[in-house]
Amino acid sequence: MNFELSDEQRLLRATVREFARAEVAPVAEELDRTKAFPYELVAKMGKLGLMGIPFGEEYGGGGADTLAYALCVEELARVDSSVCITLAAHTSLGTMPIHLWGTNEQKAEWLPALCAGERLAAFGLTEPEAGSDAGATRTRARLDGGEWVIDGAKQFITNSGTEISGCVTITAVTGEDDGGVPTAARRGPASQGRREISNIIVPNGTPGYEPGEPYRKMGWNASDTRPLSFDGCRVPESNLLGRRGEGFKNFLHILDGGRIGVAAMGVGLAQGALDEAISYAKERRAFGQPISKFQAIQAKIADISAQIEAARLLTYRAALEKDRGESFTLTAAQAKLVTGRLAVRATEEAVQIHGGYGYIEEYPVCRFYRDAKILTIGEGTDEVQQMVIARQLGC
């Protein structure tokens, strides 16, 4: 497998690295502290062409591959996870279903503004009673006079309630017992029935669709995460996204791809923590010398750096498999599992290397530590990744 980057990929990585250093790093602590959504940074990322990296150039996207996208995500997460997840959830979760299954009309309506970063897309899968068991969706949509009437609730939905949120693509039950489409792939009791699940685009501002108040979170403080409610919400029948009854299957495919982005976040966050730890260890002195000279500190740095290199290759491999049209479900789940755990461990070690200062918010590692934990939960928990991996291995 050839991991040599093309000139375009190198250029994109260098562009994002510089953007993260010059534009994101100086404001990341304040955005996190004030829980302020990074509107200006999103606009700048839109102008730089970062809000639509893998989408068609005819719609203003970058036409780039998954590896280029992963490199970009990695560089952003190295500096700030809130800004990074805003881009990643918008790209690989929110906009991707429209790119993959949208009609020409849907693409023309949504993609230009989404790729420009003028509007944000959200992905509404999780519900209060349907998280890991995502096929247990209770949100329902019924046709009435050429419109879908949607009732239900979603929760933990990223990018759903900002001033520039354009739409959410949701799963909803659109029929019972469709005659054989196994809409729920998971084995939980709540999802054993055969129900027809479809995807529907719901524009922000539609009467009956209300994003709730943002959650108070452990991390990702400058990103937007809300519960959503649908109460007699009516959208045109033409807002059906993809084929009726294929919504659950399609969203599982989206999650497979999204895991490569989340894995790249884990690599980037771990790398950012390591960068900070090395720089601090070389400056901080104890017992008459820099703490970087102590073997106990060196061992932490060496272990984490080796694990990052391994995790990075696994993540790039998943991206390359996807770009080559190969099955990437196994590798993406492995990469997501390994990198989430690595990010948690690397940020913890980085805090440890900072001693008491690591517990103080002015130091980025404090924020990194809080931002890491979600990587073992979002887009499928570690336990779900283990299930996916074991099934792929024939268990």
Ligand SMILES: Cc1cc2nc3c(=O)[nH]c(=O)nc-3n(C[C@H](O)[C@H](O)[C@H](O)COP(=O)(O)OP(=O)(O)OC[C@H]3O[C@@H](n4cnc5c(N)ncnc54)[C@H](O)[C@@H]3O)c2cc1C
């Ligand atoms: C900040 C944030 C942003 C998010 N953004 C989005 C978003 O944009 N869109 C979206 O749709 N969702 C989003 N999510 C939801 C996220 O994907 C879910 O929280 C996650 O999939 C877990 O679902 P759950 O919270 O319902 O946990 P549960 O499914 O209730 O799981 C609870 C525990 O049980 C374990 N468990 C469950 N089933 C099994 C099993 N079969 N075997 C073993 N263990 C099991 C889990 O691993 C976990 O440890 C977001 C969540 C957060 C916190």
